Amino acid sequence: MEILRIILTIIFVIDCIALTIIVLLQEGKSAGLGAIGGGATETFWSKNKGRSMEGALEKSTKFLAILFMILAAVLNINF
Template identity: 35%
Template sequence: MQIALILLHLVACAILVLVVLLQTGKGASLGAAFGGASQTVFGSSGAQTFLGKMTTIVAVIFMVTSLTLAITAGGKGSKSVMADVAQPAAQQESAPPAPPKADATAPAPTATDKGVAPAEKPAPQAPAAPAKPAEGK
C-alpha cells in the first residue's frame, strides 16, 4: 500500500512540474499593461484554461499523498533523535549515595553522625578603632 502511495506521489510530482512549466506566466501581460493595453493585470482573467485545471487537480493529489505519507510514517519512530546525545554533567540526574549499612558492632549514631552540625558560636569581631581627634591650630 505504501509503495503504491509513494509511486503515485512521485508521478504527481513529475506531472505537476511539467504542467507548471508549460503554462505562460501572468507577468507577460504586466508589460503590456504599462503600454496601454486593454487587458487588466489584477482583474478577472476569464475562464480557466485546461492547464490551469490540470495544475489544480494534480496539486490536490500531490498534497493529499504528501499528508497521507507523513501520517503513515509518523508512528514508526521508537526512540528520540536525541537519545544518543550525551547530556552535560550539570543536567544529568544522579542518585544520592546509598547510606552505609548498619553494623551490629558500630556505636549508636550521634547528632554529628546524622549530618546535623553542632551549633557554633559566631567568631568574635574586633572592636572598632577609635576615631582620631582632629588636630587644631
C-alpha cells in the same frame, strides 16, 4: 500495508513529475510590454481562457496540487 505504501509512493512521484511539467508549460502572468501602453485587458483570449489550453493547464495544476497535498499527508502517517 507495505504494498499500499509502495503504490502510493509511486503515484506521489508521478504526481510530482506531472505537476512540475504542467507548471513549466504555463505562461507567465506578467502583462509584458502591453501593460506599458495600457493594452486592452478584455480581449477574446481573456474571456475564453477557461476553454483554452491555458485554462486546461490551470485546472490540471489545481487538481495535481490537491492530489500532492493529500498524498503527502497520507504518506506521512505511520501505518
